[in-house]
Structures are given as C-alpha cells and as structure tokens.
Amino acid sequence: MAESKKEYLPGTDDKFRCPICLEEVKNPKYLPCYHTFCKSCIQTYISSTAACSGDNSPKTIQCPVCRKSIQAPSNDASSEEWACSLPEDKLILCMSVDSDRAENKCCMFCQREDKNVQAKHWCKTCTATICDDCKSIHSFVPILESHKIVSLSDVEDLKTNIEIDEPCLVHKGKYIEVFCQDHDQLCCSICFATKHRTCKKVESIDDVALEIEESSCNVTPVCFKDFLKKIDALQEEYKDMLANLNAKKQEILTCTETKVEEIKSLIDKAHNQWMKQFEQKHSDAVGHIEIASDEVKRLATTVQEANTLMQRVLENGSTKQIFVTKHKVRHQILDHVNRLCDLKTGNIVHDYTQPDTDFLHQILEKQNFQNVEVLEKSDATLITLKEFASKLHNNDILRRQEIMARKDWMSVEFEKLSEIILPKMAYYGLFIDDTKILLSVENPPSLQIYDITDSIARCVYTYPCSTTPFGLCHSGEGMNKVFVSFTTHIDHFQIELSDKVILKKMETIQLKTHMKAISRGSTLIFSGSDSEKMICAPDFSVKHTSNSRKTGDEPFISTSFHSNYYAIIRRKGTEVVVADGENMEVFTKVIETGFPRGLAFDLQDNIFICVMENKLRQIRRGGGESRDIDLPGIKQSYNVVLHPTGEKVLVLDYSNKCCIYKVL
Template sequence: MAESEQEDLPGTDDKFRCPICLEELRNPKYLPCYHTFCKSCIQTYISSTAACSGDNSPKTIQCPVCRKSIQAPSDDASSEEWACSLPEDKLILSMSVDSDRSENQYCMFCQRNNKIVEAKHWCKTCTAIICDDCKFVHSYVPILESHGIVSLSDVKDFKTNIEIDEPCAVHKGKCVEVFCQDHDQLCCSICFATKHRTCKTVQSIDDVALEIDETSYKVTPSCLKDFLKKLDALQGEYKDVFTNLNAKKQEILTCTETKVEEIKSLIDKAHNQWMKQFEQKHSDAVDHIEIASDEVKRLATTVQEANTLMQRVLENGSTKQNFVTRHKVRHQILDHISRLRDLNIWDVVHNYNQPDADFLRQILEDQHFQNVEVLKKPDSTLNTLREFAFKLHSNDILRRRKIMSQKDWMSVRFEKLSEIGLPTWVYYGVFVDDTKVLLSTPIPPSLKIYDVTDTKARCIHTYPCSTIPFGLCHSGENMDKVYVSFETHVDHYQIEISDSVMLKKMETIQLKTHMKAISRGSTLILSRNNREKMICTSDFSVRHTSKNPKIGNEPFISASFHSNHHTTIRGDEVVVADQDNQEVFKEAIHICDPRGLAFDLQDNIFICMMTNKLRQLKCGGGESRDIDLPGIQESYNVVLHPTGEKILILDIYQKFCVYKVL
C-alpha cells in the first residue's frame, strides 16, 4: 500500500531532490515534461526501461513521475547518449550553490584538465564555480566578458536576481525569447519562425513579464500548498479504505469459517471455490486502490517539486524568470491532471457486503456459496482534480480580462479572424473556449460548436435537442459550463474539449416563467421573453419583473462583467438598470432597428444596428461611435469573449464573424 506522508516526497525540505534516488540533485537533467533527475539516475532508468513500441519505432520511456511518454533522440542512441542529450537544469543548478559548505570546493574548469584548484568565485552564466585564474580568463576573452561573476563568500550577491536563459524544449541549443499569447506557448527564434510568424500577439518575454503584476499570477506557493494538503488527505482516505477493507474481509472470513466447520463434510469444495473468488475480488480491489493512490502520489510529487521551485524563484529570480517558471508550472500540472482524468481508475471499492450467510441452504439448493458483493463508488479524487484545474483556468481568464480592461475601449479596433455561413437564422451564441463558439440552432433544434481557429470556421460538434434552444450564458467564471434556455426550462451543460468535443447535460431547471434570452451577472441571472424582462436569483427564481416587449425576431439582454448593471433595448432607447431594477441611465440611439447588445469591459455598450456597423455607446451616455464590421451585412447580436480579447457578431443573413479586439 502506497504511503501518503508528504515527508517521503522529494522536495519536501528546502533542497532540490531527485525523485528517483531521493538525494540532493547531482548534475541535474530534465525531461520534456520538466521533471528533473540526477544524470546518473535517469541514465540508469533509461537503460532499464527503454522499449520500442514497434519494429520501426524509436525507443521510448515513461517519465518516472508523471508517466508522459518520452522519445529517444535517435533510433540507435545509447542510454548514456540519451541522458547526455537531455538539457541541464541550470536554474536549479544556480539556486543550489551553497557558499557555506565547510569542505573545499574546486574549480570545475580546472578539474576537466585534471587539476585541483580551490574555487573562489561563481559564474552565473556558466553556472560553475571557478578559481582566480579562470576568472581572469573571463576578463579578456570577449565572449566571456559579459558573464556575471560573484565571490562565493558573498552570499547576498550570488543568491539574488537569478537570470538563466531557458532552453527551448524543441530546438537544441536555442533559448526561449518570446511568448505567443495566441497559443499560450514559450518560443525560441526557430519556433517563432516556423510556427508562430503569423500569430497576432507575440511579445518578448521580458515585456510580458513586466506587464504582469503579482496579483495576476495563477500559480502561487499558497495555491500549490493547499492542493498538496488535499492530495495528502486523499492518500489518507485511500489508506483508511484499505484498512477498512482488510478488517471487513477478516470479519467475513471468520464468520464464514465458523459456519463452514459445522457442515464441513458437505462444503469443502464449495468453500474452496468461494475463497478463491473472494480473494480475487479483494486482490483486485486493493490493487485498484494502490494504483489510484500511486497516481495521486505521483501528482503530489509534481506539485511539490513545482512548489519548491516556485518558492525559490520568487525569492531569488528575476521578473522574467518568475513569469517563465509560473507558465511552465501551470502547464506541467494541468498536463499531469489531464492525463489522470483520462484514466479509468477512479471508481474504487469502498466496502464488502455478504447478503446471505445461510451456507447450508445454499449448498443444498445451489451447490455453492453466494458470492460476497463488492460495493463501489466514485471517490473524491476526480472532483479535487477538476476543482484545481478549474482554479488554474479561471485565474487565467481573470488575468487576461484584467489586462484587456486597461485598454481605452472607446478607441479599440476589430480585426476579423474567422467567419462562416449558417444553414438557418441563429440569434444566440457564446464562447466556450478561446477558439470555440456554441450556437443555438432552431432548425433542426440543436446546439452546434464551431472551431474559429482558421479564417473559415467549421462545425465540429452537433448536439440534437428535443425543442428549440434559445439564450446561452456561462454558469461560472470558467467557459466549460453553460446554461441553455429552452423557454420552459434551462439545461446545464458541461462541455469537454480535448481531442474530441462532448456536451454532457448535468441538470434541468424547470422555469415558472418562460425565458428566452439569458445573461449571468456577478450574482444574478438576467432574462427576457417576448413581453417581459426578469431579474432572477442564481437558481432562476424571479426577483423583479417589468414590461419590456421584444423588438425584432427575438429578445436580447446583457449583464456587465464587473458591476451589477444590465442593459436592454426599449423602443429606440438603450436602458441600463441595476440589480434592483432601478434605471441607472437611458439614451435614445436614433437608429432604425436596434437589436442585440453587450457591455464591454468598461461598461460601454455595443449595439447591433442591422447594418454593417456596430454602435458603441459610452458608459453613462453622451458619447458614441460606429465601428465597421468587415464580412457583416446586417449585425443582429453581439457576444464578447469573457477575457475581452475577441467578439462574436451574428448576422441576420445567416452567418457569423469572430473578431480580435485590438
């Protein structure tokens, strides 16, 4: 049975430890999943576990921590060559220098020439301890002159402002230099030239790191510590269940043995068969629990290593290194969680039940004992993983929204990213991912998900509905859960997007009042039907109702991203009201056919004008402007991405366009 104590994990103390030997890292090398090991340890691991998946396939290993598949650098690479080809973790190496060691330290350069010379200095760029002579060489060799060298005796000097060029995980010998926000990836010059040249938002890592303040980060030591506590608690639960199963097993065996002795002459054969069956069930149950517990422990190792690295980088790293490390840590943890969520191991046995212990009757009637029942239930691990992954994703949305909210929204521009013609009129849509939109399609009644990555959008999933779907809105800060109104009821869906797309209905909420358009505010749900506007609680119970007849084919309503205001069209006026249905302001817009509308991140209002333009009205009224919409003939509804980075326009001429907000 895997133990759950965190002290067994590498990285529990303040030193970087190898997950294989559990000793302090020596000559640290890291895999593409960013897990770091001693060179000798990973070489031995490669030698003992590398295998080919087919006749012509290169050798592969699985990471000892997260089990990600890693491919050999070449078909005929030896374990030593493979280990040597792995990048050296210079960040950990530089933060592991200890100037307080009592034993002598020797110049690493001189040792390569079989010389033993006492080291007195530390070169941050070479990440090596050097002697006086080697320091002198640095002073007159041009390529070495810019290296930062500090004295080993000066603890403060060499422990501050760590700046290590992060090597590219794809292109050997290259370092990451830019950050592509479109793909959320760190890139070297070759990555940029081959894969990201056409991306719209690619910035220097130095510039990105300076733009982000501490409150915008989604990965913090406190967050990781809380998650570690939950993982530790899960392992404790596995241990308790294991102990309980053993105790229950023994109880049943004792009871069975007592009854067997009474009728032993008749039941020896049946007893042996029953024992084999029960032992196998118990073995399967315990093995299953051990597998699940082991996977949780591996995730805890990933999180603990990330926590140790984050703490050290926060104490000693530059702003650039801080940003790069947080990015790597978030993707490392999310990748590990994603692999765990795909495993079919989370329905575990939690108890046994013996429904009928009348063995004499069973022998007389059936010639065998009735089998022990195995009671299974989904454990809490999946919920814990989902909650933490949701937290990381949600924090990223809030961070990006905060950056976008700093723009002057009355002067933003739109750049068309994608468009597509639709088979019928569509009035409602919502973003469910950075590159996916969900639309309510009336004919035939269905929910359709479109991929808007390319200039030509494409439908990638259709979910048939029994009745016509209308308004849509997110049910939380994340985009993977949405409410869909069917006028008499609202369905709550979980949207899973990975290699494939799946909609899963989680619940149905029956409505006492018909609702079509819906929008979620900070604490309330806003809705409209053909005659009225309603302010509802989070369970769609109506708090306020007011007359608000629709204009056009369908009604529309929009809630603010950060205030308690909502807005609708009433006649030829835009009306903004608060959570108590008190009007904040209204303004006549003097256009023929106002339709759908939405708040931007500064509570200005976008209004569809049934033309190829979108009108923007400044918060509080008094100022407005018209924005051209390339590709649109008559704008009918507008939806802003939760981060404010993109906007969706639905055209009455059966099409939609997605634009990037500049």
C-alpha cells in the same frame, strides 16, 4: 524509483533532490516535463526502461515522476547520448552553490587537463568553479568578458542576481526570448517565426514579466502548501480505507467459514465460487485505491519539487526568472493533474456488506451463495484536483461569472448581438468560446460551429456525423471539451479554436440506456430520453431513473451552475420540476400560458423557459414570481442556453433560426 517515506521525498527540505536516488541532485538534467534528475540516475533509468513501439519508431521512456512519454533524440541514440542531450538545469545548479562546501573544490576548467587547482570563484554564466588564472582568462577573452564572476566566499553575491537563459526544448541551441499571450507559450526566435508570427500578443520576456506578474499570483508556495495538506489528508483517508476494507474482509470471511462448516458436504462447490468472486471484488477495490494513492503520491512529488523551486526563485531570482519559473511549474503541475483526471477513478469502494448469511437456504434455492455487496462513494481526489487546477489556470471564466452573479437576474434585459438562419432545425446548442457556438444539426447529421462576432453569424466549421447528434454539454472546467449525445453512445470532442477550427474526437462511451438530452452538473451528469430522465455518474452510468412523458419533439433538461439541481418539463408540458442529485423534488411550478419546451438556470438559480412565443418566461428560484422577457428576432422560442459566464444567452427558434443576446 527508490522507495522512501514521505519525509524524504524531493522538496521536503531546502535541497534540490533527485526523485530517483533521493540524494542532492548532481549534474542536473531535466526532461521536457521539467522534472529534474542526476545525469547518472536518468542515464541508468533510460538504459533499463527505454522501449520501442515499432521497428522504425524512436525509443521512449516515461518520466519517473509524472509518467509523461518522452522520445529519444534519435533512433540509435545510446542511453549516455540521450542523457547528455538533455538540457542542463542551470537554474538549480546556480541556486545550489554552497560557499562552505565549495571552499575546497577544484577549478572545473583545470580538471579537464588533469590539474587540481583550488577554485576561488564561481562563474554564474559557465555555472562552474574557477581558479584565479581562469578568472584572468575571462577578462581578456572577448566572448567571456560579459560573464558574471563572484567570489566563493561572498555568500550574498553568490546567492543573488540569478539570471539564466532558458533553452528552448524544441529548437536546440536556441533560448527563450519572447512570450505569446495568445497561446500561453514561451518561445525562442524560431518558435516565433514559424508558429506565432501572426499572433497579436507577443512580447519580450523582460516586458511581459513586469506586465502580468499579478496573473500568476496563484503559483505560490502558500498555494502549494495548502494543496499538499489536502494530499496528505487524502493519503490518510486511503490508509484508513485499506485498513477498514481488510478488517471487514476478515470479519466476513470468518463468519462465512463458520456457516460453511455446518453444511460443508452440500456447499463446497458454491463456497469455492463465492470465494473467487469475493476475492476478485476485494482485489479490484484494493487495486483501485492503491493506484489512486500511488498517483496522488507522484503528484505530491511534482508539487513538492515546484514548491521548493518557487521558494528559492522568489528569494533569489530576477523578475524575469520568477515569471518564467511560475509559467513552467504551472504547466508542469496542470499537465500532471490532467493526466490524473484522465484516469477517471470515479467511485471507490469504502466498505463491504453481506445482507444474508443463510447459506443453507441459498444453496437449496439457487445453488450458490449471495454475493458480498460493495459500498461505493465518490473519490474526493477528483474534486480536490479540479479545485487546485482551477486556481492555477489563467482562466477568467469564474471571475466573470462572479461579476455577472451580482446582478438582479429577475430584472436583466437582453440586447440582440447576432442571428443565424438555419437550413434545418437545430434542437441543441452550446457556447464553446466568447465568439463561437456549437449546434447539433439533424439533417444532414452534423455538428456546426458558428462565429457570432457579427450581427449575421457565419458557419466556420462543419463536422459530418454518421448518425443524428442531439444533446451537448461541456465535459470539464473549460469550454473547449464537449460531450455530444448520439442516443446509443456519447462522443467526447476537443475543439481547437485558433487560425483554423478543428474538432477532434477523443473517445466514445457506449451507453446501456438511450440518452438524447445531456447536461453536466458540478459532480453528476443529467440526461433524458423520450421516456425517461436519468441522473448519471461522470462516466454516464445511471444512478437514478424516473419516467417522463414525452413533452415535445425532443427532451430538454438543465442543471444549475452552483448545485446539483436539475430542471425538467413534466405533465404534458405544463409543469416545471426542480429536483436534486438524489432525485428528490425541490419545487414544482405550473406554467399556465404558452407551451414550455427548453429551459436553463441563470446564475441565481432562477429558470428561463422557452414557451413557443417571441419571449422567455423567467421563474424566480423556489417557484415564486415570474415574468416574460421579449426576444427580438425570435418567433417561437424552443430552447435556451446560457454562456458559462452569464454574459450571453443563445435562443433557438422553432422556425429554423437562432439568436444570441447580451445580458444587460
């Protein structure tokens, strides 16, 4: 893809530009990820980059902008056939018609017979310039009579009433006709018949576009512009970091060379080893930042394209087309954001330090130089991406959580909704849906999903495990991705909840320190073993560790919904301790009655505590007043979990049982 300054990126002016040649797009074709290119540009790109993963596998390319993998239409398709098979972006083609430049254009139909006849009209349905004779043909050929034809000199009519049938990317020759709200998908008639016939909320595009227009209010040029400003700030920060790192590197090298010259005969070998180590650290640090910067730049291209398209569609498109376009660009951007989040940039190096330059002493004592230390900080990119993604998601968890947070949680009551009689003890549970919970079962080792719709819950899925599963926590903003702790490793699962429940293991993270209980905060992970409590980075690397006496059969830990506070039980199970992300204690509270076990923050940072009785103990934020909440159906409360919205509570009983309550 051509290199250019930011001001020439697609979307920075009022024209639809090809991300490859950076010129106004010609004969626009788009990939399944909705990025649009000139036909000739994407054909050349396919010809130079298409590759096979195996002898019988179809050729693939990566989108030049977002790097999504795209398969060829067939195993033996040439680059020209592949490019021709891509859908034509008729929406961009229609909105790119310029009456001034079109005045001297020839009729596109006559050109096919090698005739140069001046075009005077534009057929919006054919997306072609036509002459008077071809316009006349439209009037008496039945299949062409319904085509919308306007004069090239009529600027207003030329730019308005854009209505393009969107082709289905799965079924060739079919067009988008309905929208499935259950799966948030645009469907053709075949999609509907094969995959969405049993869905409850499937309506025509025309009807649903009017009904849920407000739900897409965040897919706007204003939202995109604000996000682009943040991306610009990130790019500037990357530049400053690179300049600082390079400058600091040179400063340290100069100082080191001066010292080395004084004792050259003794330290040549150590010096060379030190240089290799430092160069590698610097290369890794710079490479990390350059990769992050490049990926953010690619995301900027996606957002800029979406911004230009949304501006034009909002100005000239129909209600239906506005809805369809918002849906497309929302999914395009979220898909790109998700791929960036999966890169797991984590912490990045922003500075170097060299604590000791007494190299003569170091070579005499240890025969090597002390290594340069790197200073890391959390990459702001991940937080920015998650904030923007949460704005685009059609997800009402935050809205519902905000409503529940308005309650006075020190006076809420519980209404029992459902209960489960378990064959064996389950120590940890998690809400994965409004009507589904996930339990980690010790014997036989398994993960079990229960439907809590009815008063007696039923098991709808069992995932056998080779070793005992313990702690559970959500791994992202949604509820369908979870981390499961197996002491020596963490498995990352995605849960599909449709007609059939499925658990898919996405990755396994090997641990250097044993972890049983795990809980996710806003930017950190909190975990516990039988003897330690740990504050971890998002990749489960340990940042802070503190000793903890065993307080029960299993360790328990909880994090706040709003901050990096976490809570544990200490001193043989008699004291609740709340600390922050730097492991500094915020407050402690002695539990004078009962035997504290599991605990959870509510939406106002008060704390629920299981006390091995038929009740929960609730302590006001800051360690103030406390009260007991009765739990119908529970004999010995052992662990408690709050739904992310705060609307429900799950309580595990020590006597092989659990109950789900509605928060009133």
